[in-house]
Amino acid sequence: MPPKGEFRFLDGIAPADAAFEATGHDLVEVFSAAASALFAIIIDLKQVKTVVNRMVTLEAESRDELLYAWLSELVYLKDVHRELYSEFDVVIAIGEKLQLQATIGGDSVDNLAGLTLTDVKAITYHLLAIESITSGLKATVVVDL
Secondary structure, eight states: OOOOOEEEEEOSSOTTEEEEEEEESSHHHHHHHHHHHHHHHHBOGGGOOOOEEEEEEEEESSHHHHHHHHHHHHHHHHHHHTEEEEEEEEEEEESSSEEEEEEEEEEEGGGGTTOBOOOOOEEOOTTOEEEEETTEEEEEEEEEO
């Protein structure tokens, strides 16, 4: 089982937005926790069984850009394939650019009818940041509902 970071929701950012912090010892844990937080806005993650797996490959110049690309890609895949995801096996390589490869697992929206809470339209750049903290890293993310 891949390492997991943690997340918590932040209140009072904006009326049409949701915000969260994702923490972990390293980028892998932070990116996994951020993906979990993203889908926890939409559905109770315990309700999502892994029926389908998809591969995601991305690269970016910075941690913040990679986080934005990662979460935006998850929203895109959710919308295009009509799927919700609850498992995120992330690998990040640091070289000339940051490279992310992930296997994500989830289920069809049709199989989860009546269980969704709200929908996420997009990831925003508002307050988006990854910063160092005593226990590792913390990402702050605001999403448009």
